[in-house]
Amino acid sequence: MDNRKILVIGGGVAGLEASKQLLRLGLHPVIVERSERLGGHVAGWYKLFPDMRPASDVVNQLVEGVKGATVYLNTRVAYMNRLKDGFSVMLGNGTGLHCRAVLITTGFRLFEAARKEEYGYGVYDRVITNSDLEAWFGGEADGRIPDNPRTVAFVHCVGSRDLKAGNQQCSKVCCMTAVKQAIEMKEKFPDAEIWCFYMDLRLFGKKYEDFYINAQQQYGVHFVRGRVSEVSEDIAGRVVLKAEDTLTGHPVKLSADLLVLMSGMLCNRDTESLAAMVRAEVDSDGFLRSRDNICNVNESNRPGVFFAGACTGAKTVPETLAEARAAALAVYNYMSGND
Amino acid sequence: MIDFGFSLSKSSSIKLDEVDLSLYRRLEEVEPGVRICMGCGSCSATCNASKWSGMSVRKVILDLQRGRDMKEMLSCCMLCGKCSMVCPRGINTRHLILSLCRLYESGK
């Protein structure tokens, strides 16, 4: 019997990178992915900051790396049971497994923008989300995006830092995404005016500030510090935004041909029930609780249960990949009794 | 005093270490939510009264913390409650305004 099996729940970039490393360490990852393809959210994106590398490149490279791992697509974990030397796992497709450790890489889900009624997603014709825009960049048709928009507005923090939306955390990726998408829009529509409405700009990563400067200097993107609180529609079907420019102290109004909502990141819905099967805990922010947030971010408070990626909180792709490699090492050490 | 036909305006800079925060402290007691404002401006943007009196809950909260008088602004508030609805921090702005309207009486 193979006693080197590791259950990896979630075939997104975290699961793929961790599995690749686990293979290299001589372990046998079993990837269980609920959708029909590997790559998770990133597979639906167009280009990744800060190098603007095509997301498909990264995903393909990662998928290449897991050759040799067992992969179940369209499959969910039905139940997991802790045994003395590991876990007995039953998959939704009827497969039973015995694994030595469990690595949870279930990632995030995007905040449903329609839940912030006042922004009119699903009500007005010209309102889309950041992920809709990525898909459109990637070639998908979207009737909501006009052929030649004169004004495009980005609203940051939709479903992030918002008690009313049930998520008080900063999703941290969206500020940079907005700057990136603003630049991409400007490249597509050089005559369009682009407006970003933000509460605080949190551009913390390597080269992120360069993007910000570039957006201002080279692309002339306008930044307004103020949270949009109302959106209405004019007769021509354009959306009318109301915000306060808090830096000048004036209420402002903007008619836009397209409104992009930067939906925040929440923990995936079924992650909680998965965690409950192995008695891992959920933190107050709705994401999974690490053993501690400094030294053992990859470890749960239960032996043999590990985390990587956005299931413990919002993360960028490079952060997720780094964490995935660290998680693989943590699993390896656990298996070899090096704890 | 001799009238020169013009006057020197006082410096607009606020000395934070000398600010009189007594009113703010009393408001804190009745509505502790006042502390967690992050100044996003949602309340001011949605306000129906801003057009008439320059009302901005954000300014009221922040200026109060800088020891400035905010009476004027409050005069057109209709208490409609939209500001409480949109506040991402869940501050009970409506109660904050009502409390402030009362507090002015007992002190200043």
Added chain:
Amino acid sequence: MRERFASGFDPFVLPFLIGMVFVLGYCAVGILRILRQLPREDRKRFLVSLVTPSTALANIRDIFLNCLIHVKLWKRNKLLGFMHSSIAFGWFMIILLGHLEVFIYCPERIHLFYYPIFFNYFVAENESTIGGALLFFLMDFFLLLILTGIVLAMVKRARSRLFGMRRTTRPSFLDTIGLYSLWAIFPLRLLAESFTAHISGGSFLTVPANWVFRQFLGNDLNMLPTWWAYSIALGVFMTVLPFTRYMHIPAEMMLIPMRNAGLRIRHARRGFAKVEVLSCPGCGVCIDACPMSVKKANIKDCTVYLNRQIRRGNEKRIEEISDKCLLCGKCEAVCQVGVEGPRLRVAQRAMRRYAINQDFSAIDTSSLVPEAAGKVLYFAGCMTKLTPSIGKAVCSLMRKAGVDFVWMDEEEGLCCGRPLLTAGRFAQAKELVRKNEEIILASGARTLVLSCPICYKIFSEHYRLPGVRVVHYARFFEELVAQGRLQFEKSDIFYVYHDPCELGRGCGIYDEPRRLLGAAAGITEAPASREESICCGGSLGSLTLGFSQREEMTKAALRKLYESKADAIATACPLCLATFSRYSERPVRDLAQILDARTKQTAR
């Protein structure tokens, strides 16, 4: 028939007599004070109503039905109804029959307060006469009725759940004394009358009891202590009555005529409000009804406790309770005596003094007047700005029906004034009302359609708009359906309709939304609907409840709606929609949205 004592007096009547004189004196002074507290016009109105035959008759009927028979309570809970009416009506009959006896047999004693009460001690009667036998039978019958009521009351005290009450009030110390003395009165009366039954006569209860007692207590001297005990119980009860919740008995007899005279609360503590507060029997039905009571910490903020604190004069708590309430009106809907919890609180809020008083005189309405001569005007209200789907759906429906309309506050508008009104800022609210009236009248519109029930309530109650019809969209669209201008295709989704507080209890609109919804989708009822609908928790009525304190209330209201097994939730209020959407596991839609999605293209 013979009188046993020529003097017609025995010292044992003193406790009763003292209690009786005290309580009557107390009530007389109280009535005079309350009359003095009423504004002059209200006082005149009240006194005139007392001698106007129609209201006087209504008063007698209502007092009989509510104070004695407890009709409202019967409708709500048969067991509680029986318990209360058996004690109240039985006691009333015993007093009435006592007076009848005195009147028939010794009319010269009718001026003695105690004679009808202790008739059987002072007068020896023979049950052999038809009249005597009948009176004795009736006396025993009603005593038995009361005793069953008392037994039920004891069971209820120990096990309120058996009576369908999850929670009840905790009685104060004096309440407990009042309660025990009340419980003691009737068993003691049975005992006293039984001891004298072989002398003064009796019936099916007292005669057998007398026979039993005489088997081992032959001496007639034993009878006096029991009459003393009976008198003391009565005396204690009446002496403590003004300081206990039993004050509701005399107070309600005052409340009913005042209400019938059309009086309203004008001051939070005086006049009519005072009578309402005293009329609260402290039953605690409002506790289970209150949406805030899902949190144990909020139980003490229900109307029953407001009344108690007002009687105690605990200003700090009165303020807290008044400010916290959502003003959903459910306590008033379930209250047996009709205490207006929300009005009491708003009146309390209105008593406050502010240093800054809002002043809207500077607002120039001319820039807000739309051109709508002869057209329909649509006023969405502030909240709908944050739930744009409602405004969009209402406009879309009107367009489909070919209504020539103008959206009054599409760009900018003033608040309707209701939030100021509920905060107790009447003068400021009125000023805002006048401003909106100016705008609407200047627009030349004939009809004003509203989609927000909060606005609708103040528009229909406080706005003076001659020549303009004010209508809620549910009524307006129903008319359009009747005219064939709107038609719906029924979907197979089942909705449960949540009655918004302001639309249902506030304006009495329950059926129109249901009929419309029924035409466009399947419809089911929640266990607590219509008058009993539970507030979503988002109400602007509460001044102090913070955002996170409301979560549990919303979730509790949702759970009740889920019980209906519906696929989705329908409502007709922007605030309910926003609040429910936040936590609901099932889709939440405004009625207008549902209708708009299911319109059939008509011929026009």
